[in-house]
Amino acid sequence: MVVKTLLFRLLGSRYTALAYWRRSIITKCYATLHPYHYDGTRYAGSFLNEKAAYSYDDSNLQKVERVIYVFWTGDNEITPNRLKGIKSLEKVSGIRVQLITPKNLPQYIKEDDPLPEAYQYLSFVHRSDFLRGYFMYHYGGGYADIKTYFKSWVPAFDKLDSSDAYALGYPEVGWVGVANSTVSNTNLKNDLAVNWSLLIGNGAFICRPHTRFTAEWYSASRSRLLEYTEKLRKHPARDGYGTNADYPIEWTCLQGGIFHPYCLKYHDRLLKDKALMPSFKDYR
Numbered sequence: 001m002v003v004k005t006l007l008f009r010l011l012g013s014r015y016t017a018l019a020y021w022r023r024s025i026i027t028k029c030y031a032t033l034h035p036y037h038y039d040g041t042r043y044a045g046s047f048l049n050e051k052a053a054y055s056y057d058d059s060n061l062q063k064v065e066r067v068i069y070v071f072w073t074g075d076n077e078i079t080p081n082r083l084k085g086i087k088s089l090e091k092v093s094g095i096r097v098q099l100i101t102p103k104n105l106p107q108y109i110k111e112d113d114p115l116p117e118a119y120q121y122l123s124f125v126h127r128s129d130f131l132r133g134y135f136m137y138h139y140g141g142g143y144a145d146i147k148t149y150f151k152s153w154v155p156a157f158d159k160l161d162s163s164d165a166y167a168l169g170y171p172e173v174g175w176v177g178v179a180n181s182t183v184s185n186t187n188l189k190n191d192l193a194v195n196w197s198l199l200i201g202n203g204a205f206i207c208r209p210h211t212r213f214t215a216e217w218y219s220a221s222r223s224r225l226l227e228y229t230e231k232l233r234k235h236p237a238r239d240g241y242g243t244n245a246d247y248p249i250e251w252t253c254l255q256g257g258i259f260h261p262y263c264l265k266y267h268d269r270l271l272k273d274k275a276l277m278p279s280f281k282d283y284r
Contacts (some may be wrong), residue, residue: 016048
């Protein structure tokens, strides 16, 4: 510990970068030497072993609709940087971009699958998190965080359509990007951290609708939101990010903490394409 402290004082941010690089190399090498194979018995009691509450049909994989959904879930104006991100996606993606706001969201909500009561109490960020699973299960297509993009998505859609994969996304950037902070199962938490290179990122992806992957992911997300109904009713988000101390939902609880475990489970049915990776700088 003393050595680490001294190195940090000497190297500053360079020490952090070196430590990040070292861990990435170690985990990547370990994962290469010990290829991952999903075994549900390692995750006893985890949501990964629960049956999907929504139907799916993997025997008849559907073509992917050529649309990219982006969500702005609050009643506040879209910031200039976010508008810049949307315009960049419209300019370079080659795919129709559909902005979903509180005004047009109702026309996408299925009569037999209304939004849970708890949705209205969520932060704007967590509303977007929940809607990702909802849209990818019911509609499929692309999803994109509102950030700046640089490349066409057309080849990625073509690649997914010509395969039997469930989804396609940019490769996860490293172990630090793994959303396992809310994962309670120790084996799953560790397996996610070590096998991060098998995952796709949370910020932009393309999915087929009504697959086992989207059905299980959305089922788990909805189930988790329902569990928080009473707490959210008493302690709703008071701003777009849910920064009030009594807000009960942790940052990755409704999306990354569910999405990444299912990406690990179905890693052999996922494709990767760096073209979907957005800029992670100065986007708010």
